[in-house]
Every structure is written in C-alpha cells, then in structure tokens.
Amino acid sequence: MNKQTVVELINVKKRIGKSEIIKGISLKVYPGEVFGFLGSNGAGKTTTIRMMVGLMDITEGEILINDLSIKSNFEKAIAHVGGIIENPEMYKFMSGYDNLVHYARMAPTRISQERMNEIVNLVGLEKSIMKKVGSYSLGMRQRLGLAQALLHSPKLLILDEPTNGLDPAGIREIRNYIRRIAHEENIAVFVSSHLLSEMQLMCDRIGIIQHGKLISVETVGDFVGSSVKENTSFYVKEVKKAAEIIKSNFEKLDVKKGQDFVSLTVEKDQIADINEVLVKNNIKVYGITSTQTTLEEKFLEITEGK
Ligand SMILES: Nc1ncnc2c1ncn2[C@@H]1O[C@H](COP(=O)(O)OP(=O)(O)OP(=O)(O)O)[C@@H](O)[C@H]1O
Numbered sequence: 317m318n319k320q321t322v323v324e325l326i327n328v329k330k331r332i333g334k335s336e337i338i339k340g341i342s343l344k345v346y347p348g349e350v351f352g353f354l355g356s357n358g359a360g361k362t363t364t365i366r367m368m369v370g371l372m373d374i375t376e377g378e379i380l381i382n383d384l385s386i387k388s389n390f391e392k393a394i395a396h397v398g399g400i401i402e403n404p405e406m407y408k409f410m411s412g413y414d415n416l417v418h419y420a421r422m423a424p425t426r427i428s429q430e431r432m433n434e435i436v437n438l439v440g441l442e443k444s445i446m447k448k449v450g451s452y453s454l455g456m457r458q459r460l461g462l463a464q465a466l467l468h469s470p471k472l473l474i475l476d477e478p479t480n481g482l483d484p485a486g487i488r489e490i491r492n493y494i495r496r497i498a499h500e501e502n503i504a505v506f507v508s509s510h511l512l513s514e515m516q517l518m519c520d521r522i523g524i525i526q527h528g529k530l531i532s533v534e535t536v537g538d539f540v541g542s543s544v545k546e547n548t549s550f551y552v553k554e555v556k557k558a559a560e561i562i563k564s565n566f567e568k569l570d571v572k573k574g575q576d577f578v579s580l581t582v583e584k585d586q587i588a589d590i591n592e593v594l595v596k597n598n599i600k601v602y603g604i605t606s607t608q609t610t611l612e613e614k615f616l617e618i619t620e621g622k
Contacts, residue, residue: 321380322347322396322472322504323368328377330363330528337363339528340377345504347471350494352519352536353508356619360528361508365476368506369399382471395424398465399474400458408450412441412460415449416467423468435463438500439493455486459493466497473497475507479514491518512615526619548587549579550594551603561597562590 321344330338338360345351355361366372368379370390379386384393406415416436420427436445439459449457458478465473478494479487495518498505509515515522516536523533552558559571559578566586572579582590587606594601 320347321345322382323506324378324380325364325368326378326380328364328367328379329375330360330367330372331375337528338367338375341525341528341530342377343523343530343533345472345506347504348498348502349520350498350505350507350518352515352522353506353525354510354512354515354522354615355508355525356510359510359525361510361525362476363528364525365399365474365506365508368474369397370394395468396471397474398468398470398472400461400465400476400478406449406457406460409448411447412436412445412449412452412456412463415460416445416463419464420467425468427467431467431469435466438466438497439463440489453486455482455489458482458486458490462490462493462497466501466503469501471503473503473505475505477508477510479509479511487514494518524615524619531619545581546584546587546606546608547579547581548590548604548606549574549577550590550601551577551605552594552599552601554599557597558594558599561594561599565593566590 323345325341325343327340327342328338329336329340341364343351353361353364363372367374368386370386374387381393382396384396386393407418410418413432413436416432420432436442439462441456441459441463444452444456449460452460462473475494479490482490491514494505494507497503498520507518516539519536521533521535522539524531550558553576555573555576555578559573562569562571562578562580569580569582580590587604591601591604
C-alpha cells in the first residue's frame with residue numbers, strides 16, 4: 317500500500333531570465349514527519365518554498381498538496397498549508413492571544429475556542445499568551461508564529477529557516493516544538509535550513525539541495541549511521557607492503573603512507589575487513605586509530621563533491 321503523501325514535488329523547475337535556478341526537484345513528504353530541506357546559501361531553498369506556497373510561479377513540473385495541484389487548484393491546495401515564510405506579521409501592542417484572535421478571523425473556516433487553547437498549549441505559550449507581543453523574546457514570537465500557522469489545522473507546515481536569529485536555548489525550544497507538532501498533530505513539516513547540526517536533531521529525513529538540484533534524500537538515521545566515514549590509521553612495520561596489500565584488495569580506497577602507518581578513509585564496517593586482510597598476509601598490526609568524519613564534514617563532502 318502506498319503511504320499517503322501530503323506534498324509531492326514532481327520535476328519542479330524554475331527559470332528566472334536565462335538562468336535555471338531550480339533544476340527538476342522531485343520529493344514526497346508524509347504525515348507526521350519532519351522533512352529537512354538542507355542547503356548552503358543560494359542553493360535554492362527559498363525559491364522552492366515560494367513555489368510551494370504559490371508566492372512564485374512554477375516554470376515546469378507540478379506541486380501537489382494533498383493530491384491537489386497548486387497550479388490548477390490553488391485555493392483548495394493552499395487551504396491545507398500553514399507556513400512561516402518571512403517573519404510572521406504580529407501586532408506588538410496586542411497580546412499574543414489577541415493576535416491569534418485577529419488572525420483566526422481571517423481564516424477560511426471558523427476556529428473554535430478549544431482549538432485556540434489547544435494550539436497555545438501545543439506551542440507552550442499558555443503562561444504568556446495574555447502578555448503583549450512587544451514583551452516577547454524572539455523565540456516566543458516564533459512560537460506564536462507557529463500557533464498562527466497551525467490554527468486552521470493544516471496538513472502541511474512549511475517553515476523557512478525557523479531558527480534564524482535565535483539563541484541556542486531558543487533553537488532547542490523551537491526544535492522540540494516542531495517535532496512535537498509533527499508527531500502529535502500528524503502534520504507533515506517541511507523545514508529549510510543551512511545548518512546540518514540543527515537538521516540532524518530536528519528532522520526525520522533530510523534532503524540536500526545544491527545548485528537547484530536535490531542531490532540526496534536520507535533518513536537521519538542513515539545519514540548519521542553507516543555512511544559516516546572513519547579516517548583510520550593502521551600502525552605497521554612494513555608500510556609499503558601494507559599499502560600494496562590494501563590497494564590490491566580494496567581497489568577503490570585511497571591509501572596514504574605515513575612513517576609507521578598507512579591511513580585511509582573507510583566506512584566503519586571496512587576497518588575489520590582491512591585488518592583481517594593485513595593479518596592474513598602476515599603484516600603485524602600494532603594498533604588501529606579511527607576518527608569519525610563529522611556530519612558537517614560529510615555534508616561538505618556531499619555538496620562539494622558534485
Ligand atoms: N528573483 C531572482 N532573480 C534572479 N536570481 C534569483 C532570484 N531569486 C533568487 N535568485 C537566485 O537563485 C538562487 C537560489 O536562491 P534562493 O534564495 O532560493 O536560495 P536559498 O537556498 O534560499 O539561499 P538562502 O539561504 O541564502 O536564502 C540564488 O543563486 C539566487 O541568487
């Protein structure tokens with residue numbers, strides 16, 4: 317059975333003038349998951365998001381929200397979307413609550429008192445919701461923005477760099493609320509960022525965009541797990557012979573020779589295999605050291621290597 321899809325991008329392209337900014341992006345996001353859209357500055361995140369919410373025309377391809385085309389059925393499709401794309405509009409002289417009431421009046425469907433209270437609790441603003449927004453921290457304003465975006469019970473929440481400008485405590489808070497919203501309300505959350513460290517903690521899956529192309533989509537578990545490379549050194553007496561044996565058994569590996577070691581970058585599972593081959597060929601291994609490539613390095617490796 318196919319998993320229900322909340323949003324689907326099908327070969328989406330955007331041309332501005334002669335330059336193709338988005339070069340055929342396809343992806344799907346499902347209910348209850350936080351999908352991270354990760355890319356360096358200028359990679360094309362905001363442009364893609366602007367097309368997803370109808371702020372920009374799609375040059376080619378299609379975007380479906382809850383199976384409705386954003387091109388041919390815009391109003392119905394967009395009714396399922398909540399988003400914070402630029403800074404949310406708020407009146408500082410009004411309380412958080414009055415801001416929500418004001419916003420609720422503009423919603424296409426009536427928003428009940430219960431829903432208001434539920435959302436205020438969901439974003440943890442119950443204690444400060446009656447205070448003026450002018451007295452809120454940036455983190456609290458962001459959470460009020462989330463509340464606004466969630467009032468009409470959207471199926472998809474789109475957030476463009478939601479932690480921009482927040483301090484570490486504020487970032488942690490927003491991250492936890494975003495995860496909670498996705499999992500408790502079964503909403504699909506599409507969130508962009510240029511910070512891998514942040515995405516890793518917030519998202520269930522991460523798609524990496526570079527120069528307008530989606531170059532990788534992985535679950536965070538896969539991203540963090542097996543594919544993280546280890547920089548490994550094998551300490552041996554016969555450096556030259558050890559390097560030759562590794563090269564002839566593992567053709568793809570790039571072996572570097574040190575004074576009393578050979579070093580190479582490998583997947584974790586390969587360390588034991590290499591050791592076994594060396595020992596079988598009568599090379600005495602005196603020690604193995606291994607340092608993991610950080611995720612940040614892996615991200616750079618992926619984005620710079622293409
Ligand atoms: N209106 C426009 N006209 C011409 N080029 C544009 C326009 N809007 C964006 N671009 C270019 O398209 C590319 C993608 O921009 P976009 O803002 O989508 O990137 P981003 O990933 O959101 O980056 P950032 O994190 O800096 O916001 C950039 O190279 C940008 O210069």
